[in-house]
Amino acid sequence: MQILPNSSEPLKEVRVEDDRTGLSIETLKRAFADNLFYIQGKFPEIASRNDFYMALAYTVRDRLLRRWLNTAETYTRNASRTVAYMSAEFLMGPQLGNNLINLGIYDQVNQAMKELGLDLEELLEEEEEPGLGNGGLGRLAACYLDSLATLEIPSLGYGIRYEFGIFEQDIKDGWQVEITDKWLSAGNPWELPRPEWSVEVKLGGHTEMRADEHGHFKVYWLPDKIVKGIPYDTPILGYKTNTANTLRLWKAEAVESFDFYAFDSGDYLGAVHQKTVSENISKVLYPNDNSAQGKELRLAQQIFFVSCSLKDMTRIMAGQNVPLEQFADKFVIQLNDTHPSVAIPELMRLLIDEHNMTWDQAWGITKKTFAYTNHTLLPEALERWPISLFGRMLPRHLEIIYEINNRFLDEVRMKFPDDVDRLRRMSLIDESGERYVRMAFLACVGSYSINGVAALHTELLQKDVLHDFYEMYPEKFNNKTNGITPRRFMVLSNPRLCKLLHSKIGDEWVKNLYELRKLEGFVDDPEFRHQWRQMKQEIKQDVVDYIKSTTGINVNVNSMFDIQAKRFHEYKRQHLNVLHIITLYNRIKANPNIEITPRTFLFGGKAAPGYYMAKLIIKLINSVGDIVNRDPDVRDRLKVVFLKDFSVKFAQKIYPAAELSEQISTAGKEASGTGNMKFALNGAITIGTLDGANVEILEEVGAENFFLCGLTTEEVYALKAKGYKPWEYYKKDPELKLAIDRIASGFFSHGDPNLFKPLVDHLLGNDQYMLMADYRSYIDTQDEVSQAYRDIDRWTRMSILNVARMGKFSSDRSIRDYCEDFWKIQPVKIDLKQYVEATAILH
Incomplete structure (x- = not known):
């Protein structure tokens, strides 16, 4: 049955099976045609590609719903203990392909x-x-939701339904340009609004103490504004299980969205003023907080979604007849970084x-309910809110925080008498x-567990960032190394690799990543290594075609694909990578006939809109690429490509093609990283520092399958204590000096020496992230990489062993650790009941 717009053949009748959400091809085709007609209101000749997508998405969602409702019914009936995962971010990625994989x-x-054309x-x-x-x-939050459902753990994800997500990135004249992300413009078939479960959130105003109807004195919060939160639910299906948990995102609306009196008086803007102001709260992901208004909006977002979520939990408990005194038995709330930590005073309130x-x-209830995950070692990233702003927006919460602080400092005095500086x-x-208000400290005091996200990160939290709290509460601290879901980042994104794995070791690894160890038995098989290389080459050719179609750049498929794809930040050191490119280019210019291992340098990632230095690094990458890619002396031995608008969908194309993974942050700065895991799981070899989860990847894959470079954390601290002088490294290393001088001279900026002057001045003057100190080690290690790549069998063995030894880095392992250690x-097993059974209670 063809249903393409240009098809002359009419829709044919398809046999309707008894099971209206069946999985046979004929039933799927009929459901698809029904959804196109009844949901999209289109017939094939006028349907757009988006209409066809929406019809298919609804077809798949229908097959999730029975599992979703059975899951909710089971949790309700059993009053199951539930993980409430609070996060200001859920970077879920596209849902259709993932749900097809998880449904099988x-x-x-x-x-x-295909049969429908x-x-x-x-x-x-x-x-x-x-x-x-x-x-x-x-x-990470998205990977954890996938694993929670796959492991059949009752859970709810709580966050904000931002109308506009992270910006779409364009590149104009080498510079990043931000474009509004209108992800909801064509509708979202995966969510269901639940207006009947809306709640109200207070903001501003003041507090008063007065007697209640029983003569007891109480504090009353009299707000300036009340905002309504509307929940939108998305089913999160586990891999080949009947469990479908819920991601519940809150949309902000005005309690009264239209002032009829103002409208009738001719004040048309005033009539919708409250609607506009209230909806701003869930309008955009992370508004720029360089202004007072931006800070206020961010704080409003945080209290909005945690207050909505906590009230939702009390509603659930009431519906399950669970007394509020048992809150900590019914729910464990995981705070994903400090953004939701205002939940601690809100629950108290x-x-x-x-x-x-x-x-x-x-x-007592609060301290047993919350667990806190710290995600940063950067002091500037530990959230703080000015008292003036916090008190104006959340006067009752500030009073509660003051009381928590008074009682906490008494505890400190008792444990460490006369230590005034510690107080x-x-x-x-x-x-x-x-x-x-120090929000990370609040999270530490109000939580029963504090975890880092890599072994090194947790160690540094205990030794440095949260050292005082570790001395105060050593029993609270633990490590939970991050993980990634193999369903999205292998099964969905790398079908060629999965087909090869299936032919050798089956598919048990999809739910137990340690099963990949069985690959080690094939690493010495010449035929298997040949199949591995052929598979990688086909994937690379797909990316070559993609690059050509999107950028016009011709890339050598036989070159090494050297990829750095992640958020742009100075500590992640994309500019150290650029110095290597310039060094190779300078070698070619000095000797055009030099033997150079061909490389394609691929970059992807976004800089925060207000982060000038990160945006300047993007400009530098594109400027260097403009010269390198056009210089006839290079002769296709080097190519530099910036792939714009990095996203989950985009990452699924790039990770499988990578051969070298750049994980070169300054030691002691990256909490964990998960891109390093995704690259290695797809067969890329890491060049990296001993930072974050790199340390554990090195331990797992073996030093012979990892290219280690740069200072250790201890060496970074020692060098800074001694007095780090970047200028001296510049003077002593001719290749480093030439690379910096070429940037400074305007060679890569059409003769303009001022364009990259802020970057050069920073590197030579301050160099907070120690590029100068790590340059020589990095360059020498990159030379080792080039040598290794020429040995085809050695490189293939390294690639296979990286995949084989990545079992630890499954998000399933992470979630099991959370469940066993402190959740x-x-x-909870979910039985897949027929729809009529599930609704029998109505009769």
């Missing part, structure tokens, strides 16, 4: 679309990606002010200048 119907749907790959490309995250933090608990009772360091209120939560 990818091949059936592919065949059904459609291309499944084209429909997958049609899906708009919800850009509800910046990078690693939001993507709800329990004390709205449910009449005593302070001690409420604090100053640990206070939840920073008094050193303008007064601030104390067990899997």
Whole structure:
């Protein structure tokens, strides 16, 4: 049955099976045609590609719903202990392909679309990606939701339904340009609004103490503004399980969105003013906080989604007849970084002010409910809110934080008598200048668990960033190394590799990544190594074609694909990578006949809109590429390509093609990283520093399968303590000096010496992230990389062993660790009931 717009053949009747959400090809085709007609309101001749995508998405969603409803019914009936994962970001990626994989119907749907004259790959490309995250933090949250469902762990993801996600990135004259991400413009078939579960959130105003109807004195919060939160639910299906958990995102609306009196008086803008102001809260992901208004909006976003979520939990408990005193038994709340840490005083407020608990009772529940994941070693990234702003927006919460702080400092005094400086360091209120609320400290005090996300990161938290809290509460600290879901980052994104793996070791590894160890038995098989290389070459050719079609640049498929794809930040040191490119280029210019291992340098990633230095590095990459790619002396031995608008969908194309993974952050700066895991899992070899999870990847894959470079964390600290002088490294190393001088002279900027002057001045003067100190080690290690790449068998063995030894880095392992070590939560089996059984209670 053809249904393409240019098809002359009419829609044919297809046999309707008894099971209206069946998985046979004929049932899928009929469901697809029904959804195109009844949901999209289109017939094939006038349907757009997006209409076809939407019809397929609804067809797949229908097959999720029974699992979703059965899951919710089971959790409700059993009052199951539940993980509430609070995160300001959920970078979910496109849902259609992932759901096809997890339902186990990818091949059936592919065949059904073929029989209908459609291309499944084209429909997958049609899906708009919800850009509800910046990078690693939001993507980790998405991986964890996938694993929670796959492991059958009751969970709810709570966040914000941003109308506009992270910006779309364009490149104009080498510079990043931000474009509004209108991901909702064509509709979102995966979500269901739940307006009947809306809640109200207070903002601003003041507090008063007065007697209640029983004569007891209570604090009353009289707000300036009330905002309504509307939940939108998305099913999160586990891999080949019946468990479908929920991601619940909150949209902000005005309590009364239209002022009829103002409209009737001729004040048309005033009539919708409250609607506009209220909806701003969920309008955009991370508004720029360089202004007072931006800071206020960010804080409003945080209290908005945590207050909505906590009230939602109390609603769920009431519906399951669970007493509020058992809150910590029913829910464990995981705080994904400090953004949701205002939930601690908000839960206290709800329990004390709205449910009449005593302070001690409420604090006892709160301390047993929250667990805190720290995601940063950068002091500037530990959130602080000015007291003036916090008190103006959340007056009751500030009072509660003051009381928490007073009681906490008494504990500190008892444990460390007469240590006045410790009290100053640990206070939840920073008094050193303008007064601030320290949100990370609040999270430490109000949580029963504090974890880092890589072994080194946790060690540095204990030794440095949160050292005082480690001395105070050593029992709270633990490590949970991050992980990634193999369903999206192998099964979905790398079908060629998966087909090869399946032919040798089966597919048990999809749910137990340690099964990949079986690959080691084939590493000495010449035929298998040949198949591995052929597979990699085919993937690379796909990317070569993609680069040509999107950038016009011709790339040598036989060159090494050297990739650095991640958020742009000076500590991630994309500019160190650029110095290597310039060094290779300078060698070619000095001797055009020099033997150079051909390389294609691929970059992807976004810089924060207000981060000038990161945007200047993007400009430098493009400027260097403009020269290198056009110089006839290079003769295609080097190519530099910046692939714009890095996203989950984009990453799924790039990770499988990578041969060298650049993980070169300054030691002691990257908390963990997950891109390093995704690259290695797809067969790339890492060149990296001993930073974040690189340390553990090195331990797992072996030093002989990892290119290590740069200073260690201890050496970084020691060099800074001694007095780091970047200028001296510049003077002593001729290749480094020439690379910097070429940038400074305007060679890569059409003769303009001022364009990159801020970057050069920073490197030679301050060099906070120590590029100069690590340059020589990095360059020498890159020379080793080039030598290794020429040995085809050695490189292939390294690639295979990287994949084989990545079992530790599954998000399934991470979630099991959380469950066993401090969530104390067990899997709940979901029986897949027929729809009529599930609704029998209505009769």
